[in-house]
Amino acid sequence: MKRTKDYRPRLNSFENNLINEYRNSKESRVLVVGDTHFPFDIPQYLDFLKDTYDKYNCNRVVHIGDCVDFHALSYHESDPNGMSAGDELSLAKRHLQRYYKVFPDMDVLFGNHSRLVSRKAMTSGIPREWVKSYAEVFEVPNWNYHTELVIDNVLYTHGDKSGKARTAAKRDMISTVTGHYHTDQYVEWFYGKNSAVFAMAVGSGINDKSYGMAYASGGKKSAISCGVVLDAGETPICLRMPLEKYKEDSKYPLI
Numbered sequence: 001m002k003r004t005k006d007y008r009p010r011l012n013s014f015e016n017n018l019i020n021e022y023r024n025s026k027e028s029r030v031l032v033v034g035d036t037h038f039p040f041d042i043p044q045y046l047d048f049l050k051d052t053y054d055k056y057n058c059n060r061v062v063h064i065g066d067c068v069d070f071h072a073l074s075y076h077e078s079d080p081n082g083m084s085a086g087d088e089l090s091l092a093k094r095h096l097q098r099y100y101k102v103f104p105d106m107d108v109l110f111g112n113h114s115r116l117v118s119r120k121a122m123t124s125g126i127p128r129e130w131v132k133s134y135a136e137v138f139e140v141p142n143w144n145y146h147t148e149l150v151i152d153n154v155l156y157t158h159g160d161k162s163g164k165a166r167t168a169a170k171r172d173m174i175s176t177v178t179g180h181y182h183t184d185q186y187v188e189w190f191y192g193k194n195s196a197v198f199a200m201a202v203g204s205g206i207n208d209k210s211y212g213m214a215y216a217s218g219g220k221k222s223a224i225s226c227g228v229v230l231d232a233g234e235t236p237i238c239l240r241m242p243l244e245k246y247k248e249d250s251k252y253p254l255i
């Protein structure tokens with residue numbers, strides 16, 4: 001009779017329990033995605049995000065806003081050699097659909113670029129009933145859009161209304177996570193007599209060399225990074241994307 005091998009777990013019971021406790025815990029472990037400005041993002045940023053999500057065993061994803069750029073709809077000058085508004089929208093949708101496949105349940109904040117469509121409608125006197133929702137246009141029915149979001153007493157907000165994370169956290173005395181300032185990546189703590197709050201700026205996933213980002217050329221390089229917030233809002237970590245490690249083509253091609 002063929003003898004089956006004895007079961008030899010690689011973990012001892014303490015290690016096994018620790019992992020199960022961690023996996024089954026209900027607390028939020030949030031991956032925070034920086035501004036992506038589709039279609040002017042770095043393709044490998046998604047690989048970095050997925051690796052970070054797995055590494056920290058995250059169970060929630062928040063996009064900090066400016067998911068799509070809408071360069072052609074800008075109130076500033078648009079590049080006359082750039083795509084038409086229609087072509088840019090189609091390409092942005094394909095970029096966004098890559099993310100939808102990897103993170104099908106994301107919470108997405110509105111940023112100043114996200115508001116361009118409704119602002120243009122307002123400028124043209126078009127009632128909001130005529131304006132479709134983002135979920136409908138981009139075909140992302142399971143993504144939830146918010147102006148701002150609080151998880152575990154941590155405020156997630158794009159940053160265009162609140163100001164920089166460190167300003168907002170100190171002013172409002174609530175731990176605050178922002179994007180918007182593409183060159184900012186930091187975590188800072190502020191201590192009062194009885195409590196402490198943190199500020200985190202998550203950076204971005206944008207391609208500084210794209211024509212959509214040309215308005216910032218000559219300035220500082222953008223911070224290519226993301227954040228995680230662990231331990232029920234107690235542990236903020238900001239991670240720089242090691243660009244040298246992500247030189248290969250993305251594992252997630254355009255759809």
Ligand SMILES: [Fe+2]
Binds near residue numbers: 181
């Ligand atoms: Fe932005």
